[in-house]
Amino acid sequence: MKIKELVFRAADYLAKHNISSPRLDAEVLLSYLLKKERIFLYLNWDSVLQKDTIDIFRKLVLKRSKHVPIAYLTGHKEFMSIDFEVNEKVLIPRPETEALIEATLSRMLSGQPNREWTAIDMGTGCGNIAVAIAKSQNVRIYASDISEDALSVSKKNAKKNKVEKSIRFLCGDLFKAFNGLNLSGKIDFIVSNPPYVSSADFEELPADVKQYEPGIALDGGVSGIDFYPELIKGAEEFLKPHGFLIMEIGYGQAEEIKKLVSLRKSFLEPEIVMDYGRIERVVICAKI
Numbered sequence: 001m002k003i004k005e006l007v008f009r010a011a012d013y014l015a016k017h018n019i020s021s022p023r024l025d026a027e028v029l030l031s032y033l034l035k036k037e038r039i040f041l042y043l044n045w046d047s048v049l050q051k052d053t054i055d056i057f058r059k060l061v062l063k064r065s066k067h068v069p070i071a072y073l074t075g076h077k078e079f080m081s082i083d084f085e086v087n088e089k090v091l092i093p094r095p096e097t098e099a100l101i102e103a104t105l106s107r108m109l110s111g112q113p114n115r116e117w118t119a120i121d122m123g124t125g126c127g128n129i130a131v132a133i134a135k136s137q138n139v140r141i142y143a144s145d146i147s148e149d150a151l152s153v154s155k156k157n158a159k160k161n162k163v164e165k166s167i168r169f170l171c172g173d174l175f176k177a178f179n180g181l182n183l184s185g186k187i188d189f190i191v192s193n194p195p196y197v198s199s200a201d202f203e204e205l206p207a208d209v210k211q212y213e214p215g216i217a218l219d220g221g222v223s224g225i226d227f228y229p230e231l232i233k234g235a236e237e238f239l240k241p242h243g244f245l246i247m248e249i250g251y252g253q254a255e256e257i258k259k260l261v262s263l264r265k266s267f268l269e270p271e272i273v274m275d276y277g278r279i280e281r282v283v284i285c286a287k288i
């Protein structure tokens with residue numbers, strides 16, 4: 001069978017299974033399998049593929065038709081123009097999290113030049129936040145996760161991107177991961193993309209997310225904002241004066257989070273940053 005027939009048939013099949021970008025997904029899966037760029041498919045539209053390649057492609061398309069995310073099928077996801085390895089133990093990096101990186105980098109850049117920042121990345125997952133920051137700044141990052149499986153992915157990503165010396169990975173529940181490290185009052189930046197999907201919203205998530213991504217990385221409890229009080233309280237203890245707590249939030253959560261921050265009295269009025277979709281996505285809290 002020719003490449004073009006394979007792509008058309010796969011796209012039709014995916015469309016019938018309610019995949020929202022069937023043609024693109026078919027092309028991405030086939031070019032991944034052939035270890036080529038997508039353009040290769042068009043340049044070789046009439047080439048005939050071998051039977052064993054077609055068989056593997058069919059299996060991938062079948063999985064995609066069951067809504068397994070493309071990133072889990074290819075094992076990769078691009079974030080901040082960096083390639084990250086992913087598997088079903090970690091949340092797939094989202095473009096909206098780039099707003100959190102930009103907010104953090106801009107504050108690092110507007111501080112003293114050439115200094116080494118000390119940071120915590122809470123709930124690092126595949127390590128996309130820690131790695132993206134470490135690749136561009138002089139930082140020492142403590143990246144934690146409650147999941148050992150997630151940490152084995154983030155460690156790989158740090159190595160692959162040659163920032164493993166800048167990041168120390170720790171396993172544990174929230175700030176407990178740093179017990180015994182004597183970090184109180186020593187941190188310049190705490191960044192986090194915690195789970196923030198409410199129980200009600202969780203039910204409404206697309207099948208790709210709900211069935212395949214780790215619930216532990218998404219589930220923010222009944223209210224969706226279960227993790228923020230702990231983050232804010234911990235930031236009070238771990239941040240230096242004038243340090244920053246920078247957190248990703250979900251749609252419509254900005255006002256509640258602002259209220260939680262103002263209760264603690266240790267922070268200036270938080271600044272809210274929008275993502276590319278003009279949704280309030282990042283809360284920046286400067287410690288007094």
Ligand code: GLN
Nearest residue numbers: 193194195196197217218
């Ligand atoms: N943005 C993700 C989603 O809606 C949620 C990520 C998170 O809970 N931190 O799928």
